[in-house]
Amino acid sequence: xxxxxxxxxxxxxxxxxEYELELMxxxxxxxxxxxxxxxxxxxxxxxxEEIERRRNMSEDERKKEDEERLRRDEKIREExxxxx
Amino acid sequence: xxxxxxxLAIHSHGFDPQxxxxxxxxxxxxxxxxxxxxxxxxxxxxxxxxxxxxTYVGGLYGPLKKPTPFICLILKLLQLSPxxxxxxxxxxxxxxxxxxxxxxxxxRLVGNGVDVYxxxxxxxxxxxxxxxxxxxxxxxxxxxxxxxxxxxxxDVCDIKLPRLPxxxxxxxxRLLGPRKSKLEQELEEELQETGPFTEKKKLYSEVx
Numbered sequence: 682x683x684x685x686x687x688x689x690x691x692x693x694x695x696x697x698x699e700y701e702l703e704l705m706x707x708x709x710x711x712x713x714x715x716x717x718x719x720x721x722x723x724x725x726x727x728x729x730e731e732i733e734r735r736r737n738m739s740e741d742e743r744k745k746e747d748e749e750r751l752r753r754d755e756k757i758r759e760e761x762x763x764x765x
Numbered sequence: 766x767x768x769x770x771x772x773l774a775i776h777s778h779g780f781d782p783q784x785x786x787x788x789x790x791x792x793x794x795x796x797x798x799x800x801x802x803x804x805x806x807x808x809x810x811x812x813x814x815x816x817x818x819x820t821y822v823g824g825l826y827g828p829l830k831k832p833t834p835f836i837c838l839i840l841k842l843l844q845l846s847p848x849x850x851x852x853x854x855x856x857x858x859x860x861x862x863x864x865x866x867x868x869x870x871x872x873r874l875v876g877n878g879v880d881v882y883x884x885x886x887x888x889x890x891x892x893x894x895x896x897x898x899x900x901x902x903x904x905x906x907x908x909x910x911x912x913x914x915x916x917x918x919x920d921v922c923d924i925k926l927p928r929l930p931x932x933x934x935x936x937x938x939r940l941l942g943p944r945k946s947k948l949e950q951e952l953e954e955e956l957q958e959t960g961p962f963t964e965k966k967k968l969y970s971e972v973x
Binding site: 686688689690691692693694695703704706707708710711712714715718721722725 | 901904944
């Protein structure tokens with residue numbers, strides 16, 4: 682079967698004999714998607730937990746944590762080799 | 766003029782739905798032979814006859830960036846703007862996979878976020894083969910992969926898709942439940958104990 686540009690069309694027929702094989706291939710694809718969704722949910726969960734944790738801290742605690750983080754980032758930046 | 770949109774459709778969208786396809790592509794479609802010969806005077810009923818004849822999905826192809834019959838029919842559906850129920854029937858029928866693929870794409874263009882997820886996600890279970898025409902070749906994909914592209918990608922078949930709200934956001938607003946895959950149910954039955962998948966449901970019932 683050729684198309685208007687002379688390219689061959691791949692076979693897209695769904696045959697009963699291939700059903701089991703196609704089902705297996707589908708299961709693999711579906712598992713990957715489920716894993717992706719699970720990872721996405723876990724990520725979101727961590728995000729919500731972090732927000733909750735910060736909310737439960739006092740203003741001073743939050744400030745202290747921010748400053749610590751800033752210092753840490755600064756240190757990492759200094760340790761990084763500079764481009765000559 | 767033959768390339769007019771159904772006036773009621775413009776009213777319900779707030780803008781001409783044909784504008785969902787960019788001007789350059791639209792002009793290409795109006796000029797192409799398939800559009801002129803096959804799409805003239807089609808209605809929501811007769812467009813089905815053309816859709817079942819489709820042999821591949823795709824956007825623009827070849828060195829001249831020719832439009833495929835598939836996107837010609839997408840533009841036709843945008844002009845006609847058939848009722849939601851008609852699109853639902855197109856999606857529900859199990860006989861013609863290219864009609865399903867066409868309806869899924871169209872619904873992704875015009876449906877609102879919640880409805881897009883609700884109507885397209887069941888097709889994740891459909892693993893019939895589909896040909897997809899790329900620029901210079903064909904690929905063989907499956908209906909579930911087609912739906913995955915529609916729900917995740919920003920561009921499919923050279924058409925920029927409208928923004929789709931994040932699934933998480935819709936779940937947290939309680940507009941949508943978690944997607945329940947047949948495979949997941951199968952695995953749960955096999956495990957018969959609390960696996961990682963049960964936590965997913967918990968997450969969204971905790972969110973207020």
